[in-house]
Amino acid sequence: MTTMQQPLTISISETAAEHVRHFMMVDGKEGYTVRVGVKGGGCSGLTYDLNIVPEPGENDKIIEEHGVRLSVDKKSYVFLAGTVLDYSGGLNGKGFVFNNPNAKTACGCGTSFSV
Amino acid sequence: MRDGALTQMNAMSAHYGDPAIEFAALEFGVGVTDRSHVGRLRLLGSDVLDLLDRLTTNKLENLEPGEGLPTVLTTNKGRVVDLLTLTATDGHLLCLTSLGRQQVVAEWLDFYTFSEDATVEDASAGTAQLSLAGPGAAKLLERLGIDVSGLPAFHSRTHVLAKADVLVWHMLSAGTPTYEIIVPVAAAAGAWEAFTQAGAVPTGHEAWEAYRVRHGMPAYGAEFGDDTNPLESRLKGAISFNKGCYIGQEVVARLNTYQKVQRRLMAVTFSDPAKIGDALKSAGGISAGIVTSAVQVPGGGTFIGLALVRQEHAAPGVTLLVADRDTTAILSEPAFALATEPVEA
Numbered sequence: 001m002t003t004m005q006q007p008l009t010i011s012i013s014e015t016a017a018e019h020v021r022h023f024m025m026v027d028g029k030e031g032y033t034v035r036v037g038v039k040g041g042g043c044s045g046l047t048y049d050l051n052i053v054p055e056p057g058e059n060d061k062i063i064e065e066h067g068v069r070l071s072v073d074k075k076s077y078v079f080l081a082g083t084v085l086d087y088s089g090g091l092n093g094k095g096f097v098f099n100n101p102n103a104k105t106a107c108g109c110g111t112s113f114s115v
Numbered sequence: 116m117r118d119g120a121l122t123q124m125n126a127m128s129a130h131y132g133d134p135a136i137e138f139a140a141l142e143f144g145v146g147v148t149d150r151s152h153v154g155r156l157r158l159l160g161s162d163v164l165d166l167l168d169r170l171t172t173n174k175l176e177n178l179e180p181g182e183g184l185p186t187v188l189t190t191n192k193g194r195v196v197d198l199l200t201l202t203a204t205d206g207h208l209l210c211l212t213s214l215g216r217q218q219v220v221a222e223w224l225d226f227y228t229f230s231e232d233a234t235v236e237d238a239s240a241g242t243a244q245l246s247l248a249g250p251g252a253a254k255l256l257e258r259l260g261i262d263v264s265g266l267p268a269f270h271s272r273t274h275v276l277a278k279a280d281v282l283v284w285h286m287l288s289a290g291t292p293t294y295e296i297i298v299p300v301a302a303a304a305g306a307w308e309a310f311t312q313a314g315a316v317p318t319g320h321e322a323w324e325a326y327r328v329r330h331g332m333p334a335y336g337a338e339f340g341d342d343t344n345p346l347e348s349r350l351k352g353a354i355s356f357n358k359g360c361y362i363g364q365e366v367v368a369r370l371n372t373y374q375k376v377q378r379r380l381m382a383v384t385f386s387d388p389a390k391i392g393d394a395l396k397s398a399g400g401i402s403a404g405i406v407t408s409a410v411q412v413p414g415g416g417t418f419i420g421l422a423l424v425r426q427e428h429a430a431p432g433v434t435l436l437v438a439d440r441d442t443t444a445i446l447s448e449p450a451f452a453l454a455t456e457p458v459e460a
Contacts, residue, residue: 037229037230039169039229040166040169040227040228040362041169041360041361042169043360043361043363043365043366044191044362045191045362047360049229049230073230076229105191108365111360114191
């Protein structure tokens, strides 16, 4: 029997990439980078951080997918490896969602996690 | 200076001859204690306050120079990593930790620092900490040209003493004022001499411990730690209940809102000697709590202590028994002001 190995990278879904490209266009930020990361805080210990920046940070890991450039700092990468950045739309949607296989617990409102 | 005070940073003298006189000075006059072995961290960077706001219980949006406040570093299960006392000074935050906890706190902050501009430096070795305590403390400082009138609790001011810049930090300790004096190591002996010549009684560890217990000041590893939440340890004054998320906030908020706190820190007067770890039981033999600190007031005084007591027994005037003998334990409210008064910047 074989098991599927979770790829040790960060990826972005096609839907999320579409929204990113749309936001970049509206804000006149085409060609910018989506910098994802982790911050200390939230009830569970770690929260996600998502910014559109002109350039990736020095020493950031760069991932290009669906026409979007993602960058992540090395320390955050440890906590985000395997994460898929998705987008939950509609009236009840949550917007950008981090599907993180490393998250063992999440707080009640779902914005923070622990590993 | 006797007993090598200020020369051995981690070996505070047990006493300077007579702990009873030293305790009396803290209670009725003014005593100076070398507490340089307590941890001190220097926190630098434009994001450090925001980082602490996300990691600790109190609201830390802004601290103007001289302002300060207590806050609790909690785990995501709402347990206490340490009680921190902060003040803004000289372009950085100075942070007091519990005895021997500075390394753990520094590592904790470092773990949660990702892209923030935040740096932690251990200032414990480069500075000394003299605690000036007792009802005469403010007057003594005044005699040395240091005006502390109107200095709110947890706030600090920089003054010149013994030709050095020293930080005078007003600490809230129920009943009797305490000023922590943070001095560069090179100036510590001069500051000690200035205080003792002005009338402060050199006070050692024995008298200080009795003073701490007498005033109900909780300590790490005894009244709070990784097996307690900040509410049962009576650190409510260091918690903001409207600041939003921080690590452990859900647990702490739930305990408070639904009154789920199982134990409360209480002051205890024993009929006979008691020791840390003694179990307490009710008159009916029901398990009621555990002794966390126990001392005899120096000079053959009363046996006093602190205990974590189950909520149903934790009321002033309640008499419990030390479980394996006939020693009685009469409960009272711990005087430490953090127990009752919320303090926010």
